[in-house]
Structures are given as C-alpha cells and as structure tokens.
Amino acid sequence: MNSAMLYALRDVAGVPSHPIVFLVLGVLTFALHIAAVHVMLGGTALALANAFSRNPMRRRLAAAMTTTAKIAVSVAVVLGVAPLLFVQVTYDPFWYTSNVLSAWWVVGFIVLLIAGYMALYFFYGRNHDLADPQHPVRSGWSLLASLALFLLVGFIMHVLTNQMLSPDKWMQWYAPNGVIDPRGHTLHDYNAWRFGFFIALAAPVTGAWLYAYRRYLAAGRQADAAYLQWVGALAGKMLTIGGIASLALLAGWMATLPPVISGFATSPVVLLSVALLLLTVALPSLLGKRTLQTSLGYAPLAAGTVALIAVATLRELLRWTVLKGVHGYDVFTYPIHMDWYSNVLFFATFALIGGTTLAYFLSIAWKVGHTPQGQIYTPSPAIDRIGTVSLWLIGLWIVQFFVVGFVVWAR
C-alpha cells in the first residue's frame, strides 16, 4: 500500500477546518474518554473484588463502585463519541480500512458493550442492599461477565486502532495469498504492551479517583475515620503499584516501535508523560494528610487528568509519526474547505452552552451529594442564575436553528 493509494482513500469533500483543530480536539476528548473508561474498569474491578466480602467497609466500597461504574460507562460512551468522530475526519483512510477488515468484530463491539452494560445494570438491580454485609450477594456472575465484556470491547478497540498503523499489511489481511476474504471475521493485529499499558492505567486512575472520593466523603462528613483511612490506603496502593506497572508496560510498548521511528521512545512527549505519571503517583505522599483534610484531596485526580492528556498526546503524535515516517502519509495536507458558520456554531455551543449547563448541573449534583439524606437542597441565587442563563442559551440556540433554517429554505 503506497502513499498514493492512501491519499486516494481520503474523502473527496475535504475537511471543514484545519486538521490540527480536529487532532487537538481528538486528544482532549480522548483523554476524558479514556479517564472514564479507566474509572469504569477500575470501579467494576473494585466492586468485584469487594462485593463478596463480609467486611462492612469493603461492602460499602463495592456498593459505591457499582454505582460509580454504572455512571462511568454512560460517561465513557458519551465522551467516546467525540474522538470517534474526529478520527473519522482526519484519519478516515486508516480508520475505515481497519474497521472493514475486522467488520464482524466492529459490529460485535456494539453488541458486547450493550451486553456488558446490561450485565452491570442487572447486578446493580439485584443488589440494592450491597452495602449491607448481612445481605447475600446475588448474581455475582453478572459483575464478572460485565468486567470481562468491558475488557473484550477494550481489546477490540485496541486492535482497530493498532491495525490503522500497518497499511503495509492490509492487503495481506484482506486477500491472504491473493484470495479475497471479505467476511471481516479476524482481529488481525495487536500489541500486548500497548493494550496492557492502557488497561493497567485503570489502577492509578481509579486510585486517584478514590482519593477524590475519600475527600468528598470527608468534606460532607459522610464516613467514619476508619473507612476513610482504609480507602486512603487502598487508593495509595492502586496508585503506586498500578502506576509503576503502567510505566513498565509503557517501556515495553516503546520498545516495540518500528526501527525507523525508535527515537520516538525518548521524545519529549514520552518523557513528559512519564514525568506526569510519576508526579501523579508521588503526589499523595507529598501532600500527606492534606489529601484528606483539604481540597488538595482532589489534586491526584487533577494531576492524573493532566497526565492522561499527555498520554493522549503521545498516542496521537505516535500515530502521526508512524503514518508520516513509515508510510509517507501526512494528515496536514488534507484539502480544507473552510466553513466558518459551522466552526463558530460548534465552538460557541461548546463553550457557552456546554460550559454553563454543565457548570449548573454539576454544581447541583455536587451540592446535593453533601446534603444530608431526607433534606431538600435549594440552590443559591448564584447557581440559580447559571441555570437561567443555560435555559436562555439553549432556547436561543433553538431559535437560531429555525430562523437560519427558514431563511436558507426560503432563499
């Protein structure tokens, strides 16, 4: 597959903004998506590890993590839509080919993800009293099935992403020995180090999440000291052991890079990612008791998020380096058919409506979480105003949709 063939696969309509815009948005949204995936995996694993215990603290954590995982799947799915969109815009020749070559698994991804999510809901529905160690755990198999299915769909996505990077092997996969096999039954290529790295990151990310969870409980006086201490110790272990394991797997991944681009392993973005991951691991030790007593309890999660943005950047730069350096494809030469209206509309919607509405929603959710059970929470006038602004902005958006639409239609 030479570069002329790769360029021929590009969409004939071009792209409506400079490719760098899509790449940057892709990095940011992928970082958020993978963070949610990590919490989903870590939460499900923690629920599974603690649900069958008679220890009240472990059961309490299992119940909290079941709820967390359930919401994290939703968040992971919704946040995953954006990087999926952007990769189709910039790397369509690679993404579409990789998908078609393993089509059966691409369709299976959807079915398996639904099955995994339903299994988690099923477990949740069967165990409303999970926090109470006196109650037996029902249908534990569904939690195990859920985790297994999540890992499987993660592996499918890893393979699809990995296959993008090997255009030289595509024809052999599509037509082995010159005989076309259009069934798409095979997952052709994987990199165990890379997959292991992204899965292992679930441990430190969930560890950082647990620090935030602990701080949130402490601030709302919703847990006793013993539980908080136990959660803190668990978070520390997950962060340290998981973080080191992740770095080892990252080293293994970098060692498997093609010789032409082996220098990438020591490039600034890799070193920055390693430094930020180490900082995230070390942060709780540096902060000590402040992770429990002050808002610095959220700092490991914030640092972890920044580290994940660096990792997402690493992933994107590696893709660019492989495709440019090894296969001669430069994404930045994609023909641009600039469309200002749709650019402005998106960024305005993203910043104004997304910003205000999510600020309103999350402020309320946060405050309700700190409101004792049985009491009704009433937002402050300031939060109320954000809600009013949000309401008006969405209303205005709908009005502009119809006004612009009718004008265009009538023209």
Add this chain to the structure above:
Amino acid sequence: MDWIGLYPTWYEPGVGSGWVVGIMATIHVLASHTSVGAAILFAYLAVLAYRRNQPQLLDYIRKYGMFLLVFSYVIGSITGPGIWFTTTVASPRGISALIHSFVWKWATEWVFFVIEVVGVYLVVYLAGRVDQRTHMRIAVIFGMASYTTMLIILGILSFMLVPGKEIWFTEGGYLNGFYGANTFAQLAMRTAFMFTMTAVVGGIVAARITDPAFKREISRKLAWLGIVSSLVGAALFQWYIRSLPETAHLVMDNRLPGYFQPAILTVLLGILAYFVMTLISSRTLVVWGASLATVSILLFGLWPEEVARESIRKPWVAGQYVYSNQIIGRDVPGMRIKSEIPLLESHGFLKTQVFLPDNLRVVTPDNMLKVGESLALTTCSNCHSLSNTGMRPLHSYFGNTTNVAEVEAYLRGALATGATLYMPMIPLKPEEAEALAVFIVNMKQPQAAIAHIQHKAALAQADPAATSAASFHEVR
C-alpha cells in the same frame, strides 16, 4: 493514472451488510425517539408537578426515567455510535461523506448529548432531593437539550437523501446542504411520531402504577398524547412524502415491498385503537400490552420505514453524489468533487481499485470467476446479497437465463450506461463485464459458467496472441 479510493468490502452472507445497518438503525430510532419525546414529556410533567404541587408526577418521571436509563441510555446511546460502526463497515464512503460535510454539526450535537446524559441522571436521581422549582428547571433544560439532538441529526438524515438546496451542488455551503423542505418535513413528522413512541413505551411504566386514580390520570395523558401525535404524524407524513425528490417517488412506486403501506397503516390504526382503549379504561393498560405495542411499532412500523428510507435513496447512499456502491457518481463543483465515472470508463475497476490483489487485475480464464466475484463484491454487494439469503439476492435479478452472453449484454448495456432506474451507473470494461457475468451465472448454474470458462481457455490455447491482445492487460 489515478486510483479510485474504494475501501475493502465487507460482505456478510447471512443477511447482508445493509440489513445489519438496518437492524441497528431500527433499534436506535425506537430508543432515541422515545428518549427525546420522554425528555419533553418529563419537562411538561415537572412543570405540572411544580404548579399543581403534585409530587406523584415526579415519582412517575423518576420511574419512567429509570426505565429509560436502560432502554434509551444503554441501548439507545450505544446503538447511536453503533450506526456509525455498522455504516463504517457496510458503507465507509457513505458515512465518510456525511462526516466530512457535517462534522461540526455532529460535534455540536455531541455537546447536547453530553448535557442530555448528565441531565437524565439528575432528573431521575434528584427527584425529591432538590426543591421542585429546581427539578423543573433541570427537566426543562434536559428536554430542550434532548430535542436539539433531534434537530441536528434530522438535517444530516435529510442530506443523506437529498441536499437541502439544489444550489449546494454548484455553490457548496454547509447550510445549503443541511436545510431544505425535506429537513423540516421530516423533522415535523418525526417529532410527532416520537411522542407516539413515548406514549407507548411510557405505558409499560404507567401500567405498574398501583394507585388507580393516579394510573387513570397518567393513562389518559399518555393516551391523548398518543392519539394526537399519531394523527398529526400521519398528516405530516403526507408533507414528508411531497418533499421527497422525484427519484424517490419512482422507487416508491416501483420498488417498495408490497407490505410497506399496509404495514404502516395497520400499525397506525392498531396504535390508535390501543390508545383509545387505554383512554376509555386505564385497567386495560397492562405491561404485556404496552410491551407488545412497543414491539409492534419496532417490527411493523420502524423496520419497514427504515427499509423504505434505504430504498428511496437509490441509486445514491449519501447526498445524491455517492452511489450505493461507494463510487462518486457525479460532479459537485461547489465542493470541488469530481465524478469517478470518467476514470472508470477509461480504465475500468480492475486497474483503478486500491484494494484488489494484483493476481486479479488482469482477467484470464483461470481467474475469471474470482475476478467476477471481486467485482460483484465491489459493485453489487452493498445492495445485493451474493448468496440465496439476505437483501435482494443478486442471482434472482436475471430471470431464468444461464447464458453468460445475455447477462454480459445487460451489464454492458443498461447497467454500464446508467439506464436502469434506481441502479448506479457501473461502467464495466468488456472483460470485467464478462467476468462478472460468469460469476452471476455461476451462482445460478455452475456448469454453465464452467463451460464458458473452458471455452475461453480453449480459445486462448488456440490463439494465445489474439486472446492476449483482446483480454489481457498489463498489471500496473
């Protein structure tokens, strides 16, 4: 010479790739339309709950919302990207055309989708934990954000069928592609029918209400919502039909399955009768009845509708410039898009297609059948199954003939010149048409295909130079 950027082909012999997309889309439409309608219903009920101080309405919102968390926000939110995934593997250049024209619209929809997902959790879990006015405001924001997702996707769906304005072809412009008569007709019709689905699915939850008076109240609300939306939707369907392009009308008149109109009418009347029954007596609202009504809408309303929507786009799959077999079939100067037909007319598929093994780029008696199969995969399998099952089996479109020359004559005549209604123009070179004809005949009667191949082999042996000059071409 240029390449034609066709992707590899995925072929699913059981049902065909098109039906895989159709199944995914049908499930998604039910789940997503229900959720958008329910979001607006929740906003209305939350306002009522606040104004009339009826907290039991919030309880219904909470229960319906819990149901939707699985029904719409597990199945619906995953089958949404699922449509991308299935169209990616079944029609990569079709989905790519939509993505590259409307990426920012989809990105904008994504912002509202995020708001919607956070919103549904708040509406469900904060009922009774925040003051009613705040809950009402959250519900209204959730309902409005939810509806905007529909506003956006409808423009893209309309573009799939036909760009909003004809000048889009000459001048381009995202707005010209997005807005048009079909956009608004389809939006209006779907808005009405989404409330019908909301009322039907909402019955599954309402059927479990134990307080008879409250059940009667909710049952009546749902019934009126269902009756009015069904009737309005049926009226708007006529507007939608009138907004379709002429090619769509031709396909509807000639190619839609016979069961389409009776199925739609039967479902509509059945659903109306169901709502009238639950309006008269709320005791008739039972879980199995509402579930049956939901499945009926899925199987006898949405499935035919999705099949019809796929059919009336023919021969195009997106924007009336990407053929269903992925070839760019016309110039779009406004987007600097050039038709690929002239290149195919000059050099054929075998010389220009990216994903073709080199041993199939030149037709010989030895590989004729395999070349024919590869051409069938590329040019036919998006719409025609290459087996006995699935969507529009290819071999059944050639009458009883098992004569390669007759099939080849059709391929080189009506098909290659684009003279067949609802079929793409497929400009096969003579040797390509022959190979495809051999493959088609082989599906019907292998002996006839083998006899033709043996005849060609004998000719080649008798006069290798002449055969070579006529049929063989240099591998690029």
